[in-house]
Amino acid sequence: MARRESLLSPALLFALAACSTGTEVGEIRPASDLNVAPSYKLKSLPIPIEILEARTGFLPPLVRVEGQHRLRYELVLANAFHYPLKLKRIDIVDPKQTDRILYSFDSSYLEKHLLRPGLRGEDGILNLGANQYGIAYLQLDFADGHIPGEFFHRLAVDVLIPEKKPRSLTLELARTSVPDKSQLVIAPPVQAGIWLYESESHWVDRELTEGRPSSAQRFAIDFVKIGDSGALFNDEQGPNLNYVTYGEPLLAVSDGQVIAVTDGIIENDPAKDELAVPGSRKTITGNYIMLDIGNDVVAVYAHLKPGSLTVKVGEQVSRGDVIGLLGNSGNSDLPHLHFHLETRTDINLSLSGEGIPYQFHRFNQAAIYTAEEVEKAYATGRVEIDSFRENRRANEFPAKNGVLVFE
Numbered sequence: 001m002a003r004r005e006s007l008l009s010p011a012l013l014f015a016l017a018a019c020s021t022g023t024e025v026g027e028i029r030p031a032s033d034l035n036v037a038p039s040y041k042l043k044s045l046p047i048p049i050e051i052l053e054a055r056t057g058f059l060p061p062l063v064r065v066e067g068q069h070r071l072r073y074e075l076v077l078a079n080a081f082h083y084p085l086k087l088k089r090i091d092i093v094d095p096k097q098t099d100r101i102l103y104s105f106d107s108s109y110l111e112k113h114l115l116r117p118g119l120r121g122e123d124g125i126l127n128l129g130a131n132q133y134g135i136a137y138l139q140l141d142f143a144d145g146h147i148p149g150e151f152f153h154r155l156a157v158d159v160l161i162p163e164k165k166p167r168s169l170t171l172e173l174a175r176t177s178v179p180d181k182s183q184l185v186i187a188p189p190v191q192a193g194i195w196l197y198e199s200e201s202h203w204v205d206r207e208l209t210e211g212r213p214s215s216a217q218r219f220a221i222d223f224v225k226i227g228d229s230g231a232l233f234n235d236e237q238g239p240n241l242n243y244v245t246y247g248e249p250l251l252a253v254s255d256g257q258v259i260a261v262t263d264g265i266i267e268n269d270p271a272k273d274e275l276a277v278p279g280s281r282k283t284i285t286g287n288y289i290m291l292d293i294g295n296d297v298v299a300v301y302a303h304l305k306p307g308s309l310t311v312k313v314g315e316q317v318s319r320g321d322v323i324g325l326l327g328n329s330g331n332s333d334l335p336h337l338h339f340h341l342e343t344r345t346d347i348n349l350s351l352s353g354e355g356i357p358y359q360f361h362r363f364n365q366a367a368i369y370t371a372e373e374v375e376k377a378y379a380t381g382r383v384e385i386d387s388f389r390e391n392r393r394a395n396e397f398p399a400k401n402g403v404l405v406f407e
Contacts, residue, residue: 040095042152042172051081052128054153054173057135060218061182063357063397068141069181070397072203072218072357075153075174078133084160087114087126088168090136091154095175102151103140113137115204127160137204142178150177185359185395186253186293187319188406189301189339190326194226194366196383198374198401202340207281209345209352216300218355219397220340224378225326226403230385237381238271240328246305246335248326252291252317253299253358260290260348263309265329279331285338285350286330289323292344300350302338303330334378357397364405365391365398374401 044050055076062069079085087110092103105113107126115135116125128134142148152175158166202217224232225245233242240246265287268276277283285302289309292298305327311317328335342353366388369377377383383403398404 040098042095042175045169045171049080050171050173051079051159052085052155052157052171052173053078053080053133054155054171056174056176058215058354059176059179060354060356061179061184062142062147063182063219064359064395065141065397066393066399067396068143069147070357071140071142071178073138074215075136075138076133077128077136077155079128079130081159082130084127084129086158086160086166087128087134087136087155088158089156090138091156092138092140092151093154093172094148094151096148101154102148103138105136105138110136113204115206117206135206148178150175152176182357182359184297184341184357185361186299186341187251188360188363189251189253189299190223190225190337190406191249191251192406194228194385195404195406196224196226196232196374196377196402197398197404198222198371199398200400201371202338207351209347209349212352214342214352214354216342216351216353216355217340219357220338220355221398223326223337223339224334226383226385228385230382232377232381232383238269240267240270240335243270243335245326245337246328247308248337249322250289250301250304250324250326250337252319252321252323254291254293254319256291256293256299256317258289258311258313258315258317258323259292259298259344260350261288261309261311261313263287263304264306266306267328268332270328270334275331277330284331286332287324287327288330288350290348290350291317291323293341296344297356298342298344298353300338300340300342302350303327303332303336305329359395359397360393360406362392362394362407363396363398364407365389365393365402366405367403368400369402371401 057074059073062071088107090105091101153173155171157169160166199221202220205217206215225248227244266276287304287306288302290298290300305325308325311323326337341356341358345352
């Protein structure tokens with residue numbers, strides 16, 4: 001019997017290369033308009049099998065940010081082919097208007113936002129070898145009246161064949177329905193004042209719980225209180241007592257029931273590089289409280305001051321109740337509150353659920369900072385209050401990083 005050539009041979013891939021489409025575009029390019037057009041069936045490759053697995057992970061509700069509706073989610077990619085695939089671009093396309101790209105994430109974006117579990121070093125982070133996978137962290141913003149009912153992912157990839165030129169392919173995958181808008185509005189977890197915050201630093205933190213992955217910190221925020229003069233700490237940076245934020249009362253963001261607490265973990269010294277307690281799955285959040293606020297949604301307060309927790313498991317609390325004090329325990333290098341909402345799981349363990357968005361009823365977005373500007377504030381111990389602006393927001397999630405004023 002004659003040996004048959006593989007259906008996915010290099011020769012066939014060379015022929016397919018001429019079928020690829022698309023050109024390089026900017027890092028992120030939102031659409032300005034969405035019009036209704038006929039339904040669309042995703043295009044398939046002219047070969048009998050697909051070579052790349054693509055699926056969306058947990059899809060949280062849309063959350064309102066700066067007047068738009070944000071979808072923050074992950075796209076899991078796995079190479080089911082025997083040749084490596086290099087990811088070049090991910091386009092987000094409305095199936096009702098396929099000639100326009102809603103968003104485009106190019107290689108420079110993906111190099112920073114593609115998680116490769118188990119990959120050592122950063123070389124070839126966009127190269128998915130046979131049986132390898134990655135997780136792309138994507139964020140879409142839609143204006144009122146321009147939210148599509150669904151979208152799909154158009155991927156530009158190169159097939160890396162040994163001793164051959166890369167073969168370019170365009171794949172249309174992972175058709176996804178757009179979730180509903182979030183209706184969840186909560187009170188601040190901290191008292192009135194000026195607060196430096198970060199809302200983008202934890203999104204790519206992924207946890208495994210009993211073998212199940214989750215992104216509990218998808219919408220996590222770190223809070224540090226700022227003094228009236230703009231100072232983060234008095235005199236010198238350490239110890240904890242010198243920080244304006246240390247010992248601040250923490251408040252229940254809604255009526256609810258306490259379902260888990262951890263206390264007694266000693267605090268870190270901001271002047272030392274090492275943690276007071278070795279990091280582990282059980283100590284990463286330090287002293288913490290989990291509060292079930294209904295509909296299987298849990299509020300998590302982490303890094304609390306030891307001995308300051310005023311609630312116990314099973315206790316009912318009301319919105320605005322003081323439940324503990326801000327501290328510096330767990331995986332923390334300075335006093336701050338780590339706060340997020342996640343879905344409830346049957347083991348009542350922090351970071352085991354999926355992170356969901358929330359909206360604060362009212363706040364002033366006094367400043368918006370880059371990650372570098374936040375790091376500078378931590379290092380110098382102050383922010384420039386003269387640059388603050390009046391930007392009152394209602395029923396929204398804070399934008400990027402910066403300064404919030406709660407009244």
